Amino acid sequence: MLAYHIPNWRYLTVVSALPPFLVLVFFPFIQESPRWLLTQRKTKDALAVLTTVANWNSRAPPTIETMEALQTSVLRESSDVLKGFDGIKQIIRNRRLRIDLIILTWATVACSVVYCGVSFSAKSLSGSPYWNMLYMGILDFLGVPAVLIFNRLGRKKSYLIYMGLASAFLISILVMEAVIGNAEDYPFLITVFALLGRFGIVAASGALICIVMETFPTTLRSTCYGFTAFAGYMGGVVAPQAVFLGSISRSIPYILYCTLTVTSFASSLFLQDMAGVPLKDTANI
Template sequence: GLVSKGSWTSGYVLITEFVGVGYRRMVAILYQTAFTVGLVLLSGLAYVIPHWRRLQLATSLPTFLLLLYYWCVPESPRWLLSQKRNTQVIKIIDHIAQKNGKSPLPDLKTLSLAEDVTEKLSPSFADLFSTPHLRKHTLILMYLWFTSSVLYQGLIMHVGATGGNLHLDFLYSALVEFPAAFIILTTIDRFGLIRPLVVSNLVAGAACAVMIFISHDLHWLNITVACFGRMGITIVFQLVCLVNAELYPTFIRNLGVMVCSSLCDLGGIITPFLVFRLMEVWQGLPLIL
C-alpha cells in the first residue's frame, strides 16, 4: 500500500507537469479515471478469486511493471528546472519535440549557460508551512483529504454491511465514477474548482442524510442514493487532487501532494472503526458523522 501510494502520487504530479496548462486539468481527470477502471475490474476479480490473500497477490503483482517506467518515462522538465539541471531539460524537451515532429526552441540553448549558477532548491516538510498562504492551503487540503476519505470509504463499507450482493453493490458504486469524471470535464472550465467542490460535498452529505430515513428492506433505494453520494464525493476527491497540485510551486508540489494526501490514508485507517463500531449502536449513526 505504501509503495502503490507513492507511485500514484508521483505519476499524478508527473503527468500534470508534463502537459501544458490548457490540457492539465483534462489529463489529470483522465489519469484518475484509470483508478475507476481498476475498481470495476476489482469487483470481477474478487468474484473470481474469493480468497483475500490470492486476491491481494493478483492485484499486487502487476505493479512490478512500474519498474519499467524508470527507463521509459523521463523526469519532469519543470522539476529539473527548479533543481537547475538545465542540460537534462534541454535533452528531454529536444526529444519530445522530435517525437512530435516539432523544431526545438532555440532559446533552450541558453539554459545550459545558467546551470549551477544559482542555488538548487531542496524541499522539506517545513516549506509547506513557510508562509501564511502555504500554511492555510496545507491545513485546508489536509482537512479536505481526510473528510473526503472518510466519506468515500464510509459509503462503500456502509453499503457492504447492509446486505445485498457485495460484488454487484461494489460494481454499481464504482461505475458512477465515470459520470463523475464527465461532469468535471464539462463544468470545470465554466465554473472553476471551488463551486463544484462545494456543491459536490453538499450532494454527498445530503445522500448520507437521506439514507438515514430509508428502510433497510429497500436495498435498491439505499444503493441508488449511496451511488449519488459516491458520485458527489468522487467529484470532490478529483477536484481536491487538482487543487492540491495547482496550489504548490514546482519544487514542493510532489511533497505537498504526498503530505496532504497522507491524511486520506489516515481517514482510511479510521473509517472501518467508525463505520462498524457505530453501526453496532445504530446503523444510521455512521451516516450522521
C-alpha cells in the same frame, strides 16, 4: 468480479497481482521528468524529452537557449523551496496560508473518511458485496475524469459542485430514515444513494488535489501537499471506526459523513479561486 469467480484467496492474490506486470510493457515509452533532469543539470536530456513531446503535439521543439534559461529558473526555484520547520514557520506567520491549509486539510480528511467509510460499508448495503464493489469501481473510473467536465469553471467551483452532489445524496439517506422511519425497507435506494455519494467524493477529490497544488506557492507546495495528504491518510485510518458505529445505529455513520461533507463544502467557499490566475512562486505574491 475476480473475487466472485475465484473464491480461493491464494489464487485470487496471484491472479490479481499479474496485471500490474503489463505496465512494464510501456516502460520504453515513458519519458523522464524534464524538470528533474534540469535540476540534475542534464540540459540536453531535458531538451530531448521536450522535443519528443513537442513532436507528439505537432509543435515546434524548444531551443537549447530556451532550455538553459528554463534551467536557471528551475534551479532558482529549487533553492528557494522552504522545507521542514522553515516552511511551517512561513505558514504560521501568513494568515492566508493558515486559513487555506486548515480548509484544505479538513476537506481532504472529509473526502478520505467518506470514501473509505462507504467502501467498508459495502457489505452492509443491499445486494451482493461483489457487485457493489464492482459498481464502486465503475463509478471511480468515471469519477476521476468527471472533473474535466467543469474544468473551465475552475477547480474551486468543480469541487463545490461535486462535494455538494455527494452531500445531497448522503443527506437523502438520512431524510429517508427520518421520513420513512425504517429506510431499510428500501435497500435499493440506500445502495444507489450511497454509491452516488461516493462518486461525488471521488470527483471532488480529483478537483481537491488540483486546488492544493494551485493554492500554495512553489516554495511551500510540497510541504503543504504532504501535510494534507498525511491528514487524509489518517482519515482513512479512522474511517473503519465510523463503520463500526453503524452497529449501534445505521444512521450514525451517515450523520458523520454528512457533517464532514457539509462543513467541507461551507468552508471551501472561503478558498481563493485560482481559475486563470498564475501560480504563485512565493508566499508574498
